[in-house]
Amino acid sequence: MPKPVVGHIPGKSRLITFVAIALVTGFLTLAGMSYADALNAPGYASFADKTSEWLRDHGAGPLVDSVESWYYTRHVPSTTAADVKQFAHGAPASNAHLQLPTLPIPVGSTVAPRWLPGRPAAGGKPALYTSSFEPDRAHPSVIAGVAVIDSAAVKLHLMPGTAQPNSAQNHSAAQVPAVDVPNLAAVFNSGFRFGDIAGGIYAFGHELKPLHAGSATAVIDDRGRLTIGEWGREVKASSHMVAARQNLALLVDDGRSQPQIRGLGYWGGTGLENQYTWRSGLGVDRNGNLIYVDGNQLNLSALASALVDAGAVRAMQLDIHPGMATFVSYSVDHARHATPSKLLTWQPGPLNRYLTPDRRDFFYVTT
Known part of the structure; x- marks a missing residue:
């Protein structure tokens, strides 16, 4: 006896896609709002420092460390004497x-x-x-x-x-x-x-x-x-x-x-x-x-x-x-x-x- 063919359910597929888009959009919105709050927080800090702080606070500390080490270890100071x-x-x-x-x-x-x-x-x-x-x-x-x-x-x-x-x-x-x-x-x-x-x-x-x-x-x-x-x-x-x-x-x-x-x-x-x-x-x-x-x-x-x-x-x-x-x-x-x-x-x-x-x-x- 042939197996029954399971039909495609367009409505369910559209619902899953909508929920996925909504979740991703919500996440990006919240992340963007959090990052904006970090940039606008009171007190002096450079843009780079505010960004690295925000990344560290959101679990990206190892990535920040790797980037900083790559950058700062490759910018060796000059051997030419200062004035x-x-x-x-x-x-x-x-x-x-x-x-x-x-x-x-x-x-x-x-x-x-x-x-x-x-x-x-x-x-x-x-x-x-x-x-x-x-x-x-x-x-x-x-x-x-x-x-x-x-x-x-x-x-x-x-x-x-x-x-x-x-x-x-x-x-x-x-x-x-x-x-x-x-x-x-x-x-x-x-x-x-x-x-x-x-x-x-x-x-x-x-x-x-x-x-x-x-x-x-x-x-x-x-x-x-x-x-x-x-x-x-x-x-x-x-x-x-x-x-x-x-x-x-x-x-x-x-x-x-x-x-x-x-x-x-x-x-x-x-x-x-x-x-x-x-x-x-x-x-x-x-x-x-x-x-x-x-x-x-x-x-x-x-x-x-x-x-x-x-x-x-x-x-x-x-x-x-x-x-x-x-x-x-x-x-x-x-x-x-x-x-x-x-x-x-x-x-x-x-x-x-x-x-x-x-x-x-x-x-x-x-x-």
């Missing part, structure tokens, strides 16, 4: 009250870069000194900016952002409070996104993400002093701690660069240490003063070497990639009018970053 004239701008610091290190002499010059005094603190002594130098002997075209901050003359503050950390207990204003703006000496960026690291953050009496044993940690006490160490070793929880921010492992420990000692696996992702990109770092010298360094086309070893050259005995990497390294200092005239200046004039981003709400956590310095 030595840019290391001699401004009046040099005379009779500096801090023990400032002698920076490496630039290729083509016979003198070390000058240190420039920043805003006066109480008593008239500068709250910080800034300079720039060549941190990578193999690539003298690379220039790093450096600031040494007098820990005894200033107060440090950690301010959570609107999106980092993402915590129900994060009620931060995400900007420098108006009451602190008249005494502002500097602002600078913090570390990686919290979804990309094991480390955590403590601020305003709350552990907004749990602090992780062994992580490099910047700790601020109730006097406004900041120090850096490994959590559980040099630094730990106490009744005097008011803020703590972690990021990866110590980059400099006991005055020695760690990438050459510890090898791979400590620096946030496969091949991340080999990328030539914007990087920033924060350290302390033997006298407890703070050292901030940033620059473009730095790999991790060059950043660590720069921090050691600047006198750091312990240091941690902060954020990386264009637009994420931000250091702005403030000078004042006799009428107390403040003028902001970037540590490196070609540093991406607005001068008033952190004076308006920002998505990322950051540090600021007051006199």
